[in-house]
Amino acid sequence: MSFSRVLVLAALVIYSLLGGADYGAGFWDLICSGPRQQDQRDLIARAIQPVWETNHIWLILVVVLMFSGFPAAFSEISLGLAVPIFLILLGIVLRGSSYVFRAYFTGSAHTQLYWGKVFSISSSITPLFLGIVIGAISSDAVLVKGGISDNGFLRTWFQPFPLIVGVLSLSLFAYLSACYLTIETDDAALQNDFRNRALFSGFVSLMTAFATYVVAGNAAQGIREGLSRAPYVWLIEVGGAIGALVAFQALWTRHYQRARIAAAAQVALIIFGWGVAQYPYLVRPELTIYSSAAPTNIVSDLVIAVAVGALVLIPSLVLLLLVFKTHRESISAGTGTSI
Amino acid sequence: MVGCGSLLSLVALLAGWLTWKRPPLINHKPFLKALVLVSPLGFVALEAGWMVTELGRQPWIIYHLMRTRDAVTSMPNVTITFLVMTALYVILGVIVVWLLSKHVIATPDRKQQLVRPGVLV
Numbered sequence: 001m002s003f004s005r006v007l008v009l010a011a012l013v014i015y016s017l018l019g020g021a022d023y024g025a026g027f028w029d030l031i032c033s034g035p036r037q038q039d040q041r042d043l044i045a046r047a048i049q050p051v052w053e054t055n056h057i058w059l060i061l062v063v064v065l066m067f068s069g070f071p072a073a074f075s076e077i078s079l080g081l082a083v084p085i086f087l088i089l090l091g092i093v094l095r096g097s098s099y100v101f102r103a104y105f106t107g108s109a110h111t112q113l114y115w116g117k118v119f120s121i122s123s124s125i126t127p128l129f130l131g132i133v134i135g136a137i138s139s140d141a142v143l144v145k146g147g148i149s150d151n152g153f154l155r156t157w158f159q160p161f162p163l164i165v166g167v168l169s170l171s172l173f174a175y176l177s178a179c180y181l182t183i184e185t186d187d188a189a190l191q192n193d194f195r196n197r198a199l200f201s202g203f204v205s206l207m208t209a210f211a212t213y214v215v216a217g218n219a220a221q222g223i224r225e226g227l228s229r230a231p232y233v234w235l236i237e238v239g240g241a242i243g244a245l246v247a248f249q250a251l252w253t254r255h256y257q258r259a260r261i262a263a264a265a266q267v268a269l270i271i272f273g274w275g276v277a278q279y280p281y282l283v284r285p286e287l288t289i290y291s292s293a294a295p296t297n298i299v300s301d302l303v304i305a306v307a308v309g310a311l312v313l314i315p316s317l318v319l320l321l322l323v324f325k326t327h328r329e330s331i332s333a334g335t336g337t338s339i
Numbered sequence: 340m341v342g343c344g345s346l347l348s349l350v351a352l353l354a355g356w357l358t359w360k361r362p363p364l365i366n367h368k369p370f371l372k373a374l375v376l377v378s379p380l381g382f383v384a385l386e387a388g389w390m391v392t393e394l395g396r397q398p399w400i401i402y403h404l405m406r407t408r409d410a411v412t413s414m415p416n417v418t419i420t421f422l423v424m425t426a427l428y429v430i431l432g433v434i435v436v437w438l439l440s441k442h443v444i445a446t447p448d449r450k451q452q453l454v455r456p457g458v459l460v
Binding site for chain 2: 079101
């Protein structure tokens with residue numbers, strides 16, 4: 001049971017590091033500005049093009065592990081948080097389809113720009129609600145009795161703590177994405193644009209993280225106690241802080257490769273730290289990984305299924321990234337000709 | 340679904356046979372016409388397959404284990420979710436058909452389009 005919980009958490013971390021950065025890229029697409037606006041959009045489109053669909057498998061893994069491994073928690077989340085989950089779904093659908101429509105549309109440039117707008121707005125809204133769901137299941141508000149949510153549709157999540165966690169996740173994804181984008185181009189001016197954005201959004205995410213901790217004092221006592229409980233939680237937090245410092249120093253001195261790795265480590269440790277602080281709960285205040293787990297034989301079959309799946313999945317993903325992310329020159333040379 | 344699949348495999352076999360007997364295939368007018376005629380069958384087969392699995396197993400949601408009416412959510416106001424999602428997919432469906440028909444029927448004027456962004460999927 002603990003092992004499948006670790007799998008859920010690992011899938012969530014990987015989804016944030018890969019898929020989260022794609023959402024962040026959509027956010028930067030929304031607020032592109034300055035003389036290199038079009039170049040920035042091109043860079044974003046080129047960077048996420050080969051991976052944005054693939055990255056969703058990690059979210060699918062989280063969902064499947066939850067409903068097969070922890071059906072009680074899955075049911076409580078989908079009932080109590082129906083509104084934010086519905087909006088996430090809407091965002092994912094609109095984002096994917098508008099991205100494809102923009103690429104295949106054969107009419108005027110005006111309409112293509114309109115699709116771009118739908119893409120970037122839905123990319124920005126989705127991580128907000130992903131964070132809201134995480135905030136809500138950490139804050140003792142999601143309670144379901146007899147299949148009906150005790151706090152209705154809104155009071156489970158429309159509160160300061162979940163909302164601020166939503167902002168935190170959006171700012172973290174934007175920060176990650178800006179760090180990644182610096183090494184997706186050789187153009188120094190473009191690199192500089194995204195370096196400044198990474199520094200700015202990194203600063204915003206640090207401020208939001210601090211605000212989250214303060215607000216948790218009133219709204220989410222349990223998670224705050226979890227964060228300051230065991231010595232190893234402190235270790236994770238210190239690790240995250242070191243990641244942030246290294247990333248900032250690397251961005252400042254324009255060492256983009258190092259910044260990318262440090263930023264990814266920082267975000268991974270933040271989510272991992274949340275997972276440890278949430279332990280043993282899945283949905284506060286009632287459901288733990290023990291009370292919501294499926295029968296033991298199902299959980300162990302599930303772990304075997306994931307292991308077998310990983311044998312196929314991980315080599316394919318590595319191949320995909322090797323093909324599209326290591327030969328950048330040949331790709332950008334090809335973009336002008338093909339469609 | 341089965342009929343469409345079989346017909347499509349027959350056309351594929353025919354293509355193989357013709358390539359062997361009378362190359363090049365591109366000059367074989369009747370075959371090209373047949374190819375155009377069977378091209379929607381892939382879509383038809385796909386949709387028919389979904390119909391069989393989703394409608395064919397009613398009233399069971401899990402065949403012989405659980406009835407659909409016992410699986411309905413306890414959440415109120417499901418109609419709203421249902422209507423919004425249906426409307427969304429109807430709109431997306433219309434756009435897809437429109438985009439596909441544009442691609443099939445019209446030759447797009449490349450000059451009017453954005454040369455960049457290089458958004459390719």
